[in-house]
Amino acid sequence: MSDAFKVALAGLGTVGGGVVKLLLEQKDVLKKRCGWPIELAAVADLNPDRARALGVPETTAFYTDAREMVEKTDADVVIELIGGADGIAYDLCRSALGRGKSFVTANKAMIAHHGNELARLAEERGVFFGYEAAVAGGIPIIKSLREGLVGNRISEIYGILNGTCNYILTVMRETGRPFGDVLADAQKLGYAEADPSFDIDGIDTAHKTCILGALAFGMPVDLAALSVEGIRSVADTDIDFAEELGFRIKLLGVGRRCDGGVSLNVYPCMIPQTAEIAHVDGVFNAVVVEGDFIGHTMFVGRGAGERPTASAVVADIADAAMHRGLPLLNVANKEVRPVAIVPLSERVGEYYVRFEVDDRPGVVADIARVLGVNGVSIASMIQRGRRPDGTVPLIMTFHRSKESAVTAALSEIERLPCVSGKPCMIRIERL
Amino acid sequence: MSDAFKVALAGLGTVGGGVVKLLLEQKDVLKKRCGWPIELAAVADLNPDRARALGVPETTAFYTDAREMVEKTDADVVIELIGGADGIAYDLCRSALGRGKSFVTANKAMIAHHGNELARLAEERGVFFGYEAAVAGGIPIIKSLREGLVGNRISEIYGILNGTCNYILTVMRETGRPFGDVLADAQKLGYAEADPSFDIDGIDTAHKTCILGALAFGMPVDLAALSVEGIRSVADTDIDFAEELGFRIKLLGVGRRCDGGVSLNVYPCMIPQTAEIAHVDGVFNAVVVEGDFIGHTMFVGRGAGERPTASAVVADIADAAMHRGLPLLNVANKEVRPVAIVPLSERVGEYYVRFEVDDRPGVVADIARVLGVNGVSIASMIQRGRRPDGTVPLIMTFHRSKESAVTAALSEIERLPCVSGKPCMIRIERL
Numbered sequence: 136m137s138d139a140f141k142v143a144l145a146g147l148g149t150v151g152g153g154v155v156k157l158l159l160e161q162k163d164v165l166k167k168r169c170g171w172p173i174e175l176a177a178v179a180d181l182n183p184d185r186a187r188a189l190g191v192p193e194t195t196a197f198y199t200d201a202r203e204m205v206e207k208t209d210a211d212v213v214i215e216l217i218g219g220a221d222g223i224a225y226d227l228c229r230s231a232l233g234r235g236k237s238f239v240t241a242n243k244a245m246i247a248h249h250g251n252e253l254a255r256l257a258e259e260r261g262v263f264f265g266y267e268a269a270v271a272g273g274i275p276i277i278k279s280l281r282e283g284l285v286g287n288r289i290s291e292i293y294g295i296l297n298g299t300c301n302y303i304l305t306v307m308r309e310t311g312r313p314f315g316d317v318l319a320d321a322q323k324l325g326y327a328e329a330d331p332s333f334d335i336d337g338i339d340t341a342h343k344t345c346i347l348g349a350l351a352f353g354m355p356v357d358l359a360a361l362s363v364e365g366i367r368s369v370a371d372t373d374i375d376f377a378e379e380l381g382f383r384i385k386l387l388g389v390g391r392r393c394d395g396g397v398s399l400n401v402y403p404c405m406i407p408q409t410a411e412i413a414h415v416d417g418v419f420n421a422v423v424v425e426g427d428f429i430g431h432t433m434f435v436g437r438g439a440g441e442r443p444t445a446s447a448v449v450a451d452i453a454d455a456a457m458h459r460g461l462p463l464l465n466v467a468n469k470e471v472r473p474v475a476i477v478p479l480s481e482r483v484g485e486y487y488v489r490f491e492v493d494d495r496p497g498v499v500a501d502i503a504r505v506l507g508v509n510g511v512s513i514a515s516m517i518q519r520g521r522r523p524d525g526t527v528p529l530i531m532t533f534h535r536s537k538e539s540a541v542t543a544a545l546s547e548i549e550r551l552p553c554v555s556g557k558p559c560m561i562r563i564e565r566l
Numbered sequence: 567m568s569d570a571f572k573v574a575l576a577g578l579g580t581v582g583g584g585v586v587k588l589l590l591e592q593k594d595v596l597k598k599r600c601g602w603p604i605e606l607a608a609v610a611d612l613n614p615d616r617a618r619a620l621g622v623p624e625t626t627a628f629y630t631d632a633r634e635m636v637e638k639t640d641a642d643v644v645i646e647l648i649g650g651a652d653g654i655a656y657d658l659c660r661s662a663l664g665r666g667k668s669f670v671t672a673n674k675a676m677i678a679h680h681g682n683e684l685a686r687l688a689e690e691r692g693v694f695f696g697y698e699a700a701v702a703g704g705i706p707i708i709k710s711l712r713e714g715l716v717g718n719r720i721s722e723i724y725g726i727l728n729g730t731c732n733y734i735l736t737v738m739r740e741t742g743r744p745f746g747d748v749l750a751d752a753q754k755l756g757y758a759e760a761d762p763s764f765d766i767d768g769i770d771t772a773h774k775t776c777i778l779g780a781l782a783f784g785m786p787v788d789l790a791a792l793s794v795e796g797i798r799s800v801a802d803t804d805i806d807f808a809e810e811l812g813f814r815i816k817l818l819g820v821g822r823r824c825d826g827g828v829s830l831n832v833y834p835c836m837i838p839q840t841a842e843i844a845h846v847d848g849v850f851n852a853v854v855v856e857g858d859f860i861g862h863t864m865f866v867g868r869g870a871g872e873r874p875t876a877s878a879v880v881a882d883i884a885d886a887a888m889h890r891g892l893p894l895l896n897v898a899n900k901e902v903r904p905v906a907i908v909p910l911s912e913r914v915g916e917y918y919v920r921f922e923v924d925d926r927p928g929v930v931a932d933i934a935r936v937l938g939v940n941g942v943s944i945a946s947m948i949q950r951g952r953r954p955d956g957t958v959p960l961i962m963t964f965h966r967s968k969e970s971a972v973t974a975a976l977s978e979i980e981r982l983p984c985v986s987g988k989p990c991m992i993r994i995e996r997l
Contacts, residue, residue, distance in 0.1 A: 157717050157859055167784075167897045168716050267714070273860035275714025282713075282890075283698070283706025285599050286588050286880035353598075411866060414842045419862075428588055428877040429704035429867060431850075435842060436863035446859040449717035459713075459890045466598045 140169070140456035141176035143210035145201035145227055146217035147185040150241055150268070151178075153445030154214065155189045158452075165449070169456045173449075179204040205230045212237035212263070212455045214448060220244035232256045232264070237460075239451040241268035241444055247342035250349065250356030254463035254471070263460035265451025270343045271296055271420040273443030274436040275450060280350050280424065281465045287426030289351035293389040293566070294422035295415055296343040298438040299327045299334035300366050300386040304403075305416040308378070313371045326418065336365035337386065337401040344388030347422070348399045350465050351390055354474045357399075362479040364402040373489055373561060376517065376530050377405050380487070383413040384561065396475030398482065404562040405487050412566060423566065482538040485514065485563035488545065490529045491555040494521050498553045499529070505551070509544035511536045526555050532563065571600070571887035572607035574641035576632035576658055577648035578616040581672055581699070582609075584876030585645065586620045589883075596880070600887045604880075610635040636661045643668035643694070643886045645879060651675035663687045663695070668891075670882040672699035672875055678773035681780065681787030685894035685902070694891035696882025701774045702727060702851040704874030705867040706881060711781050711855065712896045718857030720782035724820040724997070725853035726846055727774040729869040730758045730765040731797050731817040735834075736847040739809070744802045757849065767796035768817065768832040775819030778853070779830045781896050782821055784903055788830075791907040795833040804920055804990060807948065807961050808836050811918070814844040815992065827906030829913065835993040836918050843997060854997065913969040916945065916994035919976065921960045922986040925952050929984045930960070936982070940975035942967045957986050963994065 142158065144151060158165070158175050166172045178186050179201035186197050198204035205213055205227050213231035215238065217224045224242050231238045232253070240246070246253070246269050257264040267277045271294065280289075295301050299321065306317045318335065321327035333339050341363045349356045366386050377384050382405035390399045406413050411433055415421040420438030425431055437443035454460065464471050492498045499516070506513060517530040533541060545558045573589065575582055589596070589606050597603045609617050610632035617628050629635035636644055636658050644662035646669065648655045655673050662669045663684070671677070677684070677700050688695040698708045702725065711720075726732050730752065737748045749766065752758035764770050772794045780787045797817050808815050813836035821830045837844050842864055846852040851869030856862055868874035885891065895902050923929045930947070937944060948961040964972060976989045 153859070161717055161719065161859075164719060165717065167901045168712075170898070274863060275710045278714050279706045279710060281599075282885065283709050283881050284877065285884040286592055286596065286877050288592065288595060409845075411842060411845045414840075414845050426877065428584070428592075428873040428880075430871075430874055432705060432865075432867035434863075434865055437861045442859040443861055446715065446717050446857065449859075450714050453716040454713065457890075457892075459888075461888075467601070470598045 139172040139174035141174050141210040142212055142214060142452060143177040143204055143208040144175065144214040144216065145179045145204060146215065147178060147180035147189060148216065149441045150444045150448065151180070151216040152185070152189055153441035154216065154448050155191060157445045157449050159190060165453065169453050171456065173452060173456060176210045177204050177208045201227055202230065205234070210236070212239055212452060214452070215240040215242060216448070218242055218244070220248040225249060228253060229256065232260050232262055235260050235262055237263035237455040239265040239448060239455065241266070241448055243269040243339070243342040243346060247345050247356060247358045250346065250463065255468055257463050258468050263455045264463045265454060267451045268444045268447035270346050271422055271434070272436065272438040272440065273446045274420060274422065274434045274438070275447065276422045276434050277350065278450065279434060280347070281461055284424060284426050284429055287428045289424060289426050291391045291425040292347050292351045292422065293387050294347070295385050295412065295420050296340045296388050296438065297334050297386060298418035298420060299331070300340070301416065301420070302326050302418045303335070304366060304369065304374070304384055304386065307371055308374050308383070311371060311375070314367065314369060335367055337363040340386060340388045340401045344390060344399055344401055347388065348390040348397065351424070352392065352397050352474060353466060353470070353472055354397065355471055356464070357476070360399050360476040362400045366403050368559060369403050369561070370559065372528055373559060376489065377487070379517065380405070380515070380532065381408050382406060382563065383408055385412065387564065389564070393477050396477045398477040398479065400479050402562055404564045406564050406566050410566045480539040480542065482562070483535055485535055485565065486533040486541050487561045487563055488531050488533070489559040490548065491526045492529045493553045494525060494527045495553070501551055501553060502529070502548055505547045506544050509540045511540050511544050570603040570605035571643070572605050572641040573643055573645060573883060574608040574635055574639040575606065575645040575647065576610045576635060577646065578609060578611035578620060579647065580872045581875045581879065582611070582647040583616070583620055584872035585647065585879050586622060588876045588880050590621060596884065600884050602887065604883060604887060607641045608635050608639045632658055633661065636665070641667070643670055643883060645883070646671040646673060647879070649673055649675070651679040656680060659684060660687065663691050663693055666691050666693055668694035668886040670696040670879060670886065672697070672879055674700040674770070674773040674777060678776050678787060678789045681777065681894065686899055688894050689899050694886045695894045696885060698882045699875045699878035701777050702853055702865070703867065703869040703871065704877045705851060705853060705865045705869070706878065707853045707865050708781065709881065710865060711778070712892055715855060715857050715860055718859050720855060720857050722822045722856040723778050723782045723853065724818050725778070726816050726843065726851050727771045727819050727853070727869065728765050728817060729849035729851060730762065731771070732847065732851070733757050733849045734766070735797060735800065735805070735815055735817065738802055739805050739814070742802060742806070745798065745800060766798055768794040771817060771819045771832045775821060775830055775832055778819065779821040779828065782855070783823065783828050783905060784897060784901070785828060785905045786902055787895070788907070791830050793831045793910040797834050799990060800834050800992070801990065803959055804992060807920065810948065811836070811946070811963065812839050813837060813994065814839055816843065818995065820995070824908050827908045829908040829910065831910050833993055835995045837995050837997050841997045911970040911973065913993070914966055916966055916996065917964040917972050918992045918994055919962050919964070920990040921979065922957045923960045924984045925956060925958045926984070932982055932984060933960070933979055936978045937975050940971045942971050942975050
């Protein structure tokens with residue numbers, strides 16, 4: 136082995152390109168901080184032009200077949216930046232671990248789907264496995280959770296984990312424009328994909344939330360445990376009323392210890408404007424951790440993009456180079472404990488609901504009666520303005536109630552003749 | 567050596583008590599996460615009752631003389647939680663390092679005053695030296711800066727680093743009460759010391775700022791490099807005007823790369839209400855780091871107190887137990903480079919100034935003339951309300967100007983007959 140730590144990098148897309156730039160630009164700084172040089176020994180990409188465009192040194196081996204690179208390279212660590220839960224990324228990962236190579240990835244989908252298996256494989260082979268970039272981009276949240284907060288039992292972890300959604304919600308609030316328009320603009324600007332479903336339907340947030348949940352609660356990675364709602368149904372009207380009621384709407388991944396186990400969910404929610412996280416806007420991400428010793432703590436930063444994600448990938452490379460590995464799920468696999476998942480229907484909390492109702496006497500009484508029968512108590516109410524079709528939005532917030540009671544009441548109210556369409560319900564989180 | 571990692575702890579005050587509680591309460595969790603048990607092998611305190619009250623196990627050796635403990639113990643790591651830049655803390659530290667023992671401390675004063683010497687000593691002896699708890703309490707900022715952001719050149723690092731000051735400024739804003747009253751209450755509540763100078767005059771913030779500066783900029787710890795202003799001169803009037811102008815007043819430690827070197831300073835400043843850090847209130851701390859890859863990132867949490875500080879100390883103990891040491895100043899001592907310190911007089915930025923002036927025509931013209939001669943340009947002005955003595959507050963903000971020009975103008979204006987007392991100047995930071 137030469138006296139450099141050798142890196143083999145698969146995938147020269149946005150993030151891969153950022154990692155190459157970082158390793159080249161900060162070569163001297165990294166050598167000083169890590170104690171030995173980090174050398175880009177090999178890269179793989181379907182497109183050979185990308186390596187040239189990035190200025191990859193002549194001495195770096197180039198492969199168009201990433202699998203071949205992993206088989207042939209003598210690198211100390213394999214970096215997978217191709218993406219996707221399965222397919223080539225997953226193959227590379229198993230191949231690298233099988234060869235006893237350290238492995239670093241930004242692939243949240245793969246960890247969310249195969250984290251438990253990969254944890255076993257990494258432990259069997261005794262190799263370093265880094266995935267700092269998989270959650271919240273540049274924010275060192277995995278490290279903070281596993282190392283900085285090592286002495287804490289975590290009661291709650293939640294965050295703004297998808298920059299696309301946060302950008303859309305921020306622009307909707309700032310401009311008053313509806314979801315569809317803002318999404319279309321975000322697509323033009325490159326902040327949202329042509330097929331935006333992965334982001335706006337909360338799937339990306341769910342991947343990250345189940346990873347955070349595993350680390351925070353010592354449980355296996357369990358994507359199926361999550362209820363997932365995205366932001367498609369958040370109307371500009373709701374954003375306006377949220378402001379008026381002293382809230383902001385954010386898409387959060389929320390993990391919480393509660394009676395009977397752990398709840399892990401993704402949903403848009405209203406949070407008080409006085410909460411710091413309410414002011415995390417645009418493409419920024421934030422993660423809040425509540426620990427029994429540290430108390431409340433929050434981490435904010437860019438959750439995506441070439442350079443912030445590269446920052447996180449290189450933090451893992453430095454850890455690998457300095458032999459600072461930890462088990463993938465923080466503790467040895469035999470210490471990972473399944474926990475009971477408390478479904479969202481058991482949530483006890485406050486709620487915001489918007490009904491579209493006929494503008495005539497008796498409507499509020501009808502709705503209030505159904506709520507009362509279901510044990511749901513009204514905390515506040517706003518009614519104002521009439522739509523061209525004669526309906527008006529009727530806004531209510533409910534005191535702390537069980538979600539199953541709220542759901543039952545809403546499905547009954549939906550059938551009242553004075554109510555048009557499905558009531559829009561947004562959970563309130565007093566963070 | 568037994569199959570436990572042995573800890574010897576000096577000082578059972580607030581933080582020491584917290585560490586004992588954490589090690590006892592989270593024994594099982596720590597064993598799982600660290601891979602082997604953390605054992606409280608010895609404690610030292612002048613008062614033997616404290617150990618008993620904390621439930622320190624019978625098997626733990628007890629000393630009233632911490633120096634004796636360090637000499638006799640077979641512990642793997644010595645934890646110093648006595649405090650003070652010199653005296654016993656400093657003795658213990660040198661004694662532990664001299665004996666080749668790992669060392670952990672929460673002592674920012676000692677690092678600020680002796681960090682460079684201790685870095686040499688730790689490197690010579692090849693021992694672990696942890697001081698996560700020295701800056702921003704529970705927030706894992708030292709780890710994040712050195713490890714999570716390892717791939718970044720830091721251009722700027724600033725933070726709310728003193729909970730006492732942030733608490734006082736928050737209460738002043740929320741209640742409209744003057745500094746002296748709020749300080750007196752904070753003292754009664756235990757949020758401020760009987761002698762509050764260390765906190766409110768910015769000294770504590772300066773200790774932390776020079777540590778962050780060293781880590782961010784690869785420079786030696788250099789407390790003398792800092793200009794330090796505290797919050798004594800922040801009037802309730804200024805807090806009101808700040809709100810009106812869209813700002814919040816926070817005491818910040820600010821480190822910045824700038825033309826000609828690095829500036830490191832502590833001062834109260836006005837920051838836009840739209841900045842996330844403006845919403846970090848009460849006893850909370852926050853640190854913002856700007857890196858060339860990660861971009862803007864912020865860390866928020868409790869900056870002091872038994873439990874949050876214990877969380878940080880135990881993170882260091884876990885790092886020591888898992889052999890995750892780094893050089894005290896992040897890089898080997900030969901790589902630490904002195905940098906030119908750019909004095910505060912070279913600052914180019916915006917300014918808020920409150921003059922107390924006679925309420926008569928021509929006053930603004932007189933002041934504006936002096937500002938113009940000095941090349942300082944007025945951005946906004948507020949004049950309103952007359953005091954019983956016939957003076958009125960005249961508020962001005964200045965466009966970006968060099969501080970030396972502002973200072974020159976203000977000292978000239980102070981001598982104008984229409985101006986009473988010293989103008990109050992607060993820097994504006996567009997964060």
